[in-house]
Amino acid sequence: MGDSTDPGKGPACGVRPAEIICPPARYPRGVSKAPPPPQLLVIFGASGDLARRKLLPALYNLAHDGLLPTPFAVVGYGRKAWDDANFRIHARRAVEEFSRRRIDEVHWQRFAEGLFYVTGDYNTGVCYETLDRRLGQLESTLHTLGRRLYYCATPSKLFALIVEGIGAQRATGPSRVVLEKPIGHDLASARSLDRAVRRTFSEPQIFRIDHYLGKDTLQNILVFRFANPLIERIWSGEAIEHMQVTVAETLGVEHRGGYYETAGAMRDMVQSHLLQVLAYLTMERPARLGGAPLRDAKAALLDAVRPFDPTDVVRGQYQWGVVEGHEVPGYREEEDVASDSSTETYVAVRAWVDNDRWRGVPFLMRTGKRMAHRVTEVVVELRDPGAGHLFAEAVAGVPCNRIMIQLQPDPGISIAFRVKEPGLGPDMQTVPMRFSYGTAFAVEPPEAYEHLLLDALAGDETLFLREDVVERAWEIVAPAIREPGAIHPYPAGTWGPSAADQLTPPHKWHLR
Ligand SMILES: NC(=O)c1ccc[n+]([C@@H]2O[C@H](COP(=O)([O-])OP(=O)(O)OC[C@H]3O[C@@H](n4cnc5c(N)ncnc54)[C@H](OP(=O)(O)O)[C@@H]3O)[C@@H](O)[C@H]2O)c1
Numbered sequence: 001m002g003d004s005t006d007p008g009k010g011p012a013c014g015v016r017p018a019e020i021i022c023p024p025a026r027y028p029r030g031v032s033k034a035p036p037p038p039q040l041l042v043i044f045g046a047s048g049d050l051a052r053r054k055l056l057p058a059l060y061n062l063a064h065d066g067l068l069p070t071p072f073a074v075v076g077y078g079r080k081a082w083d084d085a086n087f088r089i090h091a092r093r094a095v096e097e098f099s100r101r102r103i104d105e106v107h108w109q110r111f112a113e114g115l116f117y118v119t120g121d122y123n124t125g126v127c128y129e130t131l132d133r134r135l136g137q138l139e140s141t142l143h144t145l146g147r148r149l150y151y152c153a154t155p156s157k158l159f160a161l162i163v164e165g166i167g168a169q170r171a172t173g174p175s176r177v178v179l180e181k182p183i184g185h186d187l188a189s190a191r192s193l194d195r196a197v198r199r200t201f202s203e204p205q206i207f208r209i210d211h212y213l214g215k216d217t218l219q220n221i222l223v224f225r226f227a228n229p230l231i232e233r234i235w236s237g238e239a240i241e242h243m244q245v246t247v248a249e250t251l252g253v254e255h256r257g258g259y260y261e262t263a264g265a266m267r268d269m270v271q272s273h274l275l276q277v278l279a280y281l282t283m284e285r286p287a288r289l290g291g292a293p294l295r296d297a298k299a300a301l302l303d304a305v306r307p308f309d310p311t312d313v314v315r316g317q318y319q320w321g322v323v324e325g326h327e328v329p330g331y332r333e334e335e336d337v338a339s340d341s342s343t344e345t346y347v348a349v350r351a352w353v354d355n356d357r358w359r360g361v362p363f364l365m366r367t368g369k370r371m372a373h374r375v376t377e378v379v380v381e382l383r384d385p386g387a388g389h390l391f392a393e394a395v396a397g398v399p400c401n402r403i404m405i406q407l408q409p410d411p412g413i414s415i416a417f418r419v420k421e422p423g424l425g426p427d428m429q430t431v432p433m434r435f436s437y438g439t440a441f442a443v444e445p446p447e448a449y450e451h452l453l454l455d456a457l458a459g460d461e462t463l464f465l466r467e468d469v470v471e472r473a474w475e476i477v478a479p480a481i482r483e484p485g486a487i488h489p490y491p492a493g494t495w496g497p498s499a500a501d502q503l504t505p506p507h508k509w510h511l512r
Pocket residue numbers: 044045046047048049050051053077078079080152153154155156158180181182
């Protein structure tokens with residue numbers, strides 16, 4: 001990863017290799033939350049990819065850490081004709097393959113005893129009756145007091161049907177529902193889904209997931225901004241010239257071509273993850289961290305984001321290429337993808353936040369599949385004071401201050417600043433200070449889904465999307481979806497189409 005302007009790289013632009021200024025430290029992992037109350041977790045679509053790769057491993061890790069409620073049980077639901085034993089075998093394989101921790105037999109046995117499965121489809125009332133009966137039986141033996149968390153982990157077109165099926169059985173009482181992204185396909189479908197879900201659940205019972213919000217590294221953006229006066233005082237357009245957000249994947253669409261054809265990068269990534277990252281980077285300081293104030297601050301920020309001008313958007317689609325040494329097919333050759341598809345696998349946007357803090361500051365955001373490297377990072381470029389500055393001559397051509405926040409794969413923050421070169425002359429260089437989570441903390445952070453599942457079980461809605469935020473995000477991307485513009489091919493294994501360079505002047509993409 002990286003180009004010559006990366007503060008962590010070589011001296012091509014006057015930047016020398018990094019020095020770690022934060023001494024390696026070992027901190028115990030603290031969990032300050034009260035344990036969630038006893039309940040049942042019902043996963044619709046329990047045989048699917050999300051359950052296998054994320055939910056079951058996250059639940060196992062929470063069980064391992066003693067953070068799940070007691071009593072507690074997980075009931076998988078789906079069309080697969082499984083029984084409890086099949087589900088437990090499936091869950092074990094999922095944990096073996098995807099958990100951040102290896103299986104510990106004692107913890108596993110205790111966790112597995114709380115896994116159950118009910119077979120049924122999504123549109124037959126009698127199937128929901130069967131499920132409800134099974135849940136009732138478990139409740140009477142476990143004493144979970146009718147508290148249920150229903151998790152919709154199916155394709156989103158089924159969400160309304162599932163919620164209707166739940167609602168047909170009984171009043172939902174203290175239960176809640178989790179909806180995975182995407183929440184709708186556009187503003188109208190998001191509203192229609194919301195209307196359908198609210199026939200059964202009220203807004204405080206609805207937990208809409210954008211898993212980026214469960215990432216430690218995203219939450220650290222708020223800590224970095226608001227717990228450090230050094231940073232908080234410079235965080236505005238007065239000192240900041242522009243920001244870049246890059247979310248680059250090396251994967252293609254894998255087996256999700258059918259879904260991706262109906263979505264594309266604008267719906268799949270920008271409407272959700274990138275706008276959430278932008279909100280964390282730019283929102284005003286919330287009055288409190290929890291619940292409504294944080295969500296209000298985010299909503300207010302998104303209200304100030306200008307709906308995308310189609311001329312500020314560049315779309316791309318990957319073609320055959322080489323990614324990390326392997327040849328990969330083009331998007332149109334992928335399974336379930338049309339041979340003349342015009343779905344974008346890459347989007348670059350120049351976004352604007354029309355409020356006093358950020359007016360006139362460009363936010364260059366891009367995301368793509370089959371890019372050169374897997375990386376999620378934010379680059380914050382500070383303004384150079386320019387003419388009249390004490391060192392105006394000496395700084396010419398020496399990069400100004402830059403803050404890089406890397407969210408993955410090597411989370412950390414680096415700050416580049418100018419120093420005097422040793423010697424008798426006035427020359428200076430830009431050097432980086434780098435903080436690396438991996439080096440500074442000898443603990444592995446929890447997965448985003450651990451955080452989110454724990455919060456949903458506890459009824460803490462802070463990290464979940466409120467309906468107004470979902471709808472505003474659809475309004476922001478709507479003009480670009482209505483007028484999608486040309487699709488620019490790019491070879492897999494690159495940083496996307498060169499057409500995206502037209503968005504950046506007078507700046508350049510940091511990674512290219
Ligand atoms: N996979 C991820 O990494 C990921 C990431 C973020 C968000 N999400 C969201 O999470 C939800 C689940 O994603 P997923 O990748 O797990 O989905 P998936 O594997 O395609 O489907 C999950 C399960 O839903 C059931 N299902 C019912 N009707 C289906 C249909 N028409 N087509 C496919 N499956 C159907 C299937 O179980 P039965 O046949 O047993 O009923 C299937 O195993 C989606 O809303 C997705 O957008 C997924």
